[in-house]
Amino acid sequence: MYKKLILPILLTNLLLLSSLSQPLKNVGIAKYAVLEVKEDNCPIREKDNESAKRLTHLYKNAILFADKQNDKYYRVELKDNDYAFVNKKFVEVQAIIPEKRIQNIENISFKETKNEYQLKFELPEFSAFIFKENGKKLSFTLFDNRFDPTEIQVPDLIDKFSLPRKIDNNFELEYKNDKLLFGYGVEKYEKGYVLSVKKPPKINPKKPLKNIKIVVDPGHGGVEKGACAFDLEEKTINLEISKKLRSELKKRGAKVFLTRTKDKQVGLYERTAFAREKDADILISIHQNSLPDRRDIVKKYGTGTYYYHPSAKPLAEAIKNNLVLATDFRDDGVNYASFVLNRPTLPVSVLVECGYIIRKEEAERLADKKFQKIIAKAITKGIEDYLTENFAE
Ligand SMILES: [Zn+2]
Structure with a gap:
């Protein structure tokens, strides 16, 4: 009786252990390891595993300060008692130091273009930054950057942003706005970062897509076939639908580009x-x-969309609602998931799974030219609804 029980208990314990993270050790005798990011799109995560939530992505040469480590990850201190994790493969140790290097922001300049507000930060070194948003409100933090409001002249046109009023070692800014966010991001230039926030578009409800720039991305391609079933390849259906979507959007006044046409x-x-x-x-x-496991096909099928940032959720909802209406497919929901193609914040990004190619009745319709046009029209209507509902003048 006992012998029979021991093995399952041991197995469960082993499984539990392997799902736990490795214990953290100090980085050295001094408190911090200075880490330099080795490549762009370096993810900074909430926990020390590959499926943990991504808090931000950093550019090459950004500097982080780690206080703990295990085999795979460094724990980085963003602010006091505010920690995150970076996989060791993305960074290189520069030095071990007792105190964080806090740098002074050298200059901030402001520019307003037709479509964007831009804030340019001149910095001695590239540092870590993070965005937080809830759809409308946006905050941006530059870590380990001292900002002295009495030293730096804040540009006049800056009333759209609230800047820190007192000296702090982290620079925090808020974008003041009452409409849904329409894209924001940070880009690197030789002396620092440029923060861009797109202005809400002025939408004419009679022609919501007029002059809106849209990139349509047909998933997969070439040797990457995507999902395959019933002699159909996902990459081909994606391209066929994308081309039809392009012509629908163009007809309605949008400017459209495809990431691949072949x-x-x-x-x-x-x-x-x-x-x-x-x-x-x-x-x-x-x-x-x-589905990775096709058994679940009895429960999970139909048409669905995927967003990552709260400001993209209304677009995902509008597209999904129109797809369900037009296709009569099962409602597979507006889903939160992390993909490279729905993570950009500039532009507003959504991934659409029109249907399930592994479900015979859906696959047949997805491959049908007339049905593809119905899908293209539904996505177009979804984008129009999103623009009208959130940005109509
Ligand atoms: Zn795919």
């Missing part, structure tokens, strides 16, 4: 960089769904 392989970050290059307002990635 059956070729394109990197995920190449696709998001392309969208930024085109100065897109909206990025829509087109996919057909499948």
